[in-house]
Amino acid sequence: MADNSIGTPEQLRDPDYTPPLAKAVPLGIQHVLAMFVSNVTPAIIVAGAAGFGFGSNSPDFPELLYLIQMSMLFAGIATLLQTVGAGPVGARLPIVQGTSFAFLPIMIPLVAGRGVDALAALFGGVIVGGLFHALIGTFIGRIRFALPPLVTGLVVTMIGLALVRVGIQYAAGGVPAIGTPEYGSLLNWSAALVVIGVTLALKFFTRGMLSVSAVLTGLIAGYLYALAVGILTTDAIAGSWNNAAAFALPQPFRYGIEFTIAAILGFCLMAFVSAIETVGDVSGIAKSGAGREATDREITGATYADGIGTAVAGLFGGFPNTSFSQNVGLIAMTGVMSRHVVTIGALFLIVCGLVPKVGGVIRTVPIEVLGGGVIVMFGMVVAAGISMLSDVNWNRRNMVIFAVSLSIGLGLQLEPDAVAHLPDSARVLMVSGLLPAAFLAIVLNLVLPKDLPAETTDEVAGGMSGRETWGKQPGGLPTGTPRH
Template identity: 35%
Template sequence: MSHPQEKGLLYGLDDRIGPAPAFFAALQHVLASVVGIITPPLIIGSVLGLQAYIPYLISMSLLVSGLGTFLQARRVLGIGAGMICLQGTSFAFLGVILSGGLMVKAQGGSPEEMLAMIFGCNLVAALIPMLISRCIAPLRKVLTPVVTGTVITLIGISLIKVSITDWAGGHHAADFGAPGNLALGALTLLVIIVLNRAHNRWMRLVAVVAGIGVGCIAAALTGHLPLKPMADAHWLVLPTFLRFGFNFDWTLFVPVALVSVICVIEAVGDLTANCLISRQPLTGEGFQRRLQGGILADGISCLLAALFSAFPNTTFAQNNGVIQMTGVASRYVGMVIGVMLVLLGIFPVIGDLLQQIPPPVLGGATLVMFGSVVAAGIRVMTQSPLGRREMLIVAVSFGIGLGVEAVPDVLKQFPPLVSHLFGHAVTTGGILAMLLNVVLPSELPQPVTLNAAEKSPDA
């Protein structure tokens, strides 16, 4: 039975859930995130010329994502938030990893040497979220609701751009923005909305899966589902401990460490949104323990990623939207998601099948989820009335953060590292919100003055 604060959810955080509803709820999380998990190794492998290792890097990304997600949900010895916190590589790491890999390549390094350097620096950087997790109490004084709410909202807005791009056909699509693509995404979205508003519990549980299913059928009937060739990979892939060896360079480590700190800020926002959507308290010792466990588990996930040849992991934001849509916050679903992702990593042919889903269908399905992340951020931000000081923090953070992301050329006169780090709304807006929150003095309460009528008890 759900606790009172979990009213409105089909399954609360600690509610046991049957195998069938757990499977369908978990499947929707996997469908919403699998592309985000496999895209970073795909981009890094393509840019650095690691084509021979891309299938292995993708498999390890899925495997480590599954292990980290299971750990977050299971919460062992205080490690983990005890919630559905799906793990994956943040796109914030792409720029610094590519820069480091290209640096090694320019020095004549082989693909194996590039990977040894990247995973070696990531291994050391994994200690950063672990150390920060021990200092959550003072960090909470900086990350007030107006700051975390701003970060969550910026995360959601950034994700919506990904959804719209998919809806229109995906990056570099020849028919980008074609009416057929937009109609497919709209049909998928419509099915999800209708089923989500149904009174039947099962309809709400399978809303996203059903929407994607209907979208795929419509795509097949209209010729929008061309089957891509399956990757020439083994049916079974097993992890190898430090497969490419270990190397370290301060030049690569420093920017990776900086991004790790930024990702902790993002993770605090994601975990706060998750607590809000899962109907958990946003204050008190219990909330602080969830943040500590969640950030610590992020660090452990990064450590596992470096050991098993995957890129750094952090808590994904899009899955908060899935919790909102399905009404299922049970952490037992998080464990099922973890097992599913591990199986996708070990048996890559399943992941290849999921990649057949047309981008417009995926975009229509994820748009409402990512929109839910924006809504959650606004709710966190407006927990208490926004005064002039808070409005100024939000205005400057949104204005500069979204402005830099909309016009990335504004940073082109700076070194590439600066544009990689601060060319994203979440990074720039989040850091600005924190700085302004510390620098701007709090408004003192105005003294209450009584007029003559109010002073007189006989008035």
């Protein structure tokens, strides 16, 4: 519930209102706490997939710190594009931007086991995909018909399903530890379970700041537990802190630039999904914070900011940015619609992004502890997708679309060798699972007729199983019964 001392109800619903600084600063930092873990986690996952060494003495250590640093810096810059705006760019609403999980199923196959050398092609895809994302802003309103809840819910669910394996691997000891005696040990799992337990306890049994920052607090608890049981040592913390600079500026084209078909197609196709998510977030903020519908200018401006923020980040080694849904919920909870509050949070993120020592501390979080947080976050992605699917009219047509798309997409994730004979670019796109599933769902939804014979459009209701319905003719007669 909103604190009336912050302002009048009319002021709190106004995006241009600035609360007193003593209130605005904590509210801005609260927004950062709500998204901080989710924002830096993709950088750590991509680095792990590429085969980076995580130790402070590893030659890859500076690169890992840099990726974390860029995640914070460009989340802040992209957020400023949304809150402050520049011409047609930006919704000028309290929208928090951050590194998108949605692109991980594309990024992981692109870098898998290839080290730093793989990053040139990845960031080439980020730049082109960001520019394409901005272009979507010019026609976003006209393509929404092709992306109903059946399609968007499937895609979001697939994103979560593609990533849950990562959470389990991290909780068991991390990808580098697979096959070693300590992988999957009770000690490793205990750290992850501490994070999960504390997160759930705070989320459901506390209110206010503790509830909003439950994942972050759970990670801190897991961090302290890892330190107590010896998973993490003070020497490792000191080494990371000492080996990180106090201040550093981003470097353009630090990893070079390379344009590959697989990366460009993957990022451009995922831009559609990210754009639709942003439309939903903008609509949610306008409805919950201001009690009105989002305007076309706000939706277009938000999509422009998404794409331009992503393209600029790619130039310096940052990952794709998108609006963060958890902050939409935070606005609904606080009742404070001020975009200037979020601007304060954006400035805090930028400061953190310019101080590599912050990244050094984040890097010391043990992979098992991070696994606990990732299990919760990725599970929530799946749950969000299922929630979107609850709006679908589950007739036989939609069931078939969902079934075929999910089976092929998830199947290719589980058995990537099934497309081993495809060219490398096509294979990378196919084994993500996400893009084949999304493509099939969109095409089938557009091509298959809406009006089908009665036996294929009966609602799934009244306890009738699929086999009973499929085995009946129009009018409810069993298959093979003569019709008169």
